[in-house]
Each structure stands twice: as structure tokens, then as C-alpha cells.
Amino acid sequence: MSLIRSSSVFDPMSVDFWADADPFGLVRPLAERCPVLTNVRVDWKETPGAHVFKADLPGVRREEAKVEVEDGGVLVISGERAREEAGKGEAWRHVERSSGRFQRRFRLPRGAKVDQVSAAMEDGVLTVTVPKEEAKKPQVRAVEIAG
Numbered sequence: 001m002s003l004i005r006s007s008s009v010f011d012p013m014s015v016d017f018w019a020d021a022d023p024f025g026l027v028r029p030l031a032e033r034c035p036v037l038t039n040v041r042v043d044w045k046e047t048p049g050a051h052v053f054k055a056d057l058p059g060v061r062r063e064e065a066k067v068e069v070e071d072g073g074v075l076v077i078s079g080e081r082a083r084e085e086a087g088k089g090e091a092w093r094h095v096e097r098s099s100g101r102f103q104r105r106f107r108l109p110r111g112a113k114v115d116q117v118s119a120a121m122e123d124g125v126l127t128v129t130v131p132k133e134e135a136k137k138p139q140v141r142a143v144e145i146a147g
Helices: 015-020 027-033
Strands: 042-046 050-056 065-070 074-081 100-107 118-122 125-131
Touching: 042 100, 050 074, 065 125, 074 125
Parallel strands: none
Antiparallel strands: 042 050, 050 125, 065 074, 074 100, 118 125
């Protein structure tokens, strides 16, 4: 059985990219403090009635995650994944799971009901639902032609 890593070694925004190229362990602590380099995977699906975002947040408690909508219709998913410290007499030999602060931002399209956003966390997956306004049907009015 082989293990397949989901991150790309060619993705410079991946913490694994820098950690693998850092034999002395100097880059990982910096990367963990930088929200841009902390890897949080998010799927965005558009349904007829809503935009649905699903973020993988394993090891993050509901209280540690935050969902906000900024002015201008920007959805912000952020939080912090606590780092597990080695106990007395213990030392980490290899660390692949990321920890630290994370943040993802998405500009919502027109018609998103930003005042009705809802979020739920289950089994390490944060689901954010942004309802959409119903498409307005054009009103057609017959115009009588004179003459």
C-alpha cells in the first residue's frame, strides 16, 4: 500500500513545499504563522438556490472557526488550528499536519443574500450556505401600435 500526498510539490503556497525543502526546520514555524501559507481546502458549489462552501477543517473545533461577511460581499472563513506540543521526553520526528491561523476570502456574486448566511460544522467539515435571490422574471407588457 502506498500513501499519496494530496498537495502538489510544485505549489509554492503549500506548507509541504517549503517544509520538504527545509532540512533544518526553519521555514515551517514561519509558514505556520502566515495565514496565506496554511493550507485550507475549500469547495464552492452553486446550486439553483444557494452558493455552498465546504471547508476541510480537521482538528478545528467549532469555537475556533469564524465565518464573516465583509462589506462588498466578501465571505471570510478564518480560524486557528492548535498545534499539538510534544510532551516531556518526547520529540516530533516528522510533522505534516498544518497548524496555526488560516484565512480564505471569496467575493460573492451579485444576488447573494449576505444577511441570510448560515454555517454548520460536522465531522471536521465546515459548510457555509449563502442563499441566492430568486431570478426576477422580466415583465412583458404589450404596447398598442397607433396609426
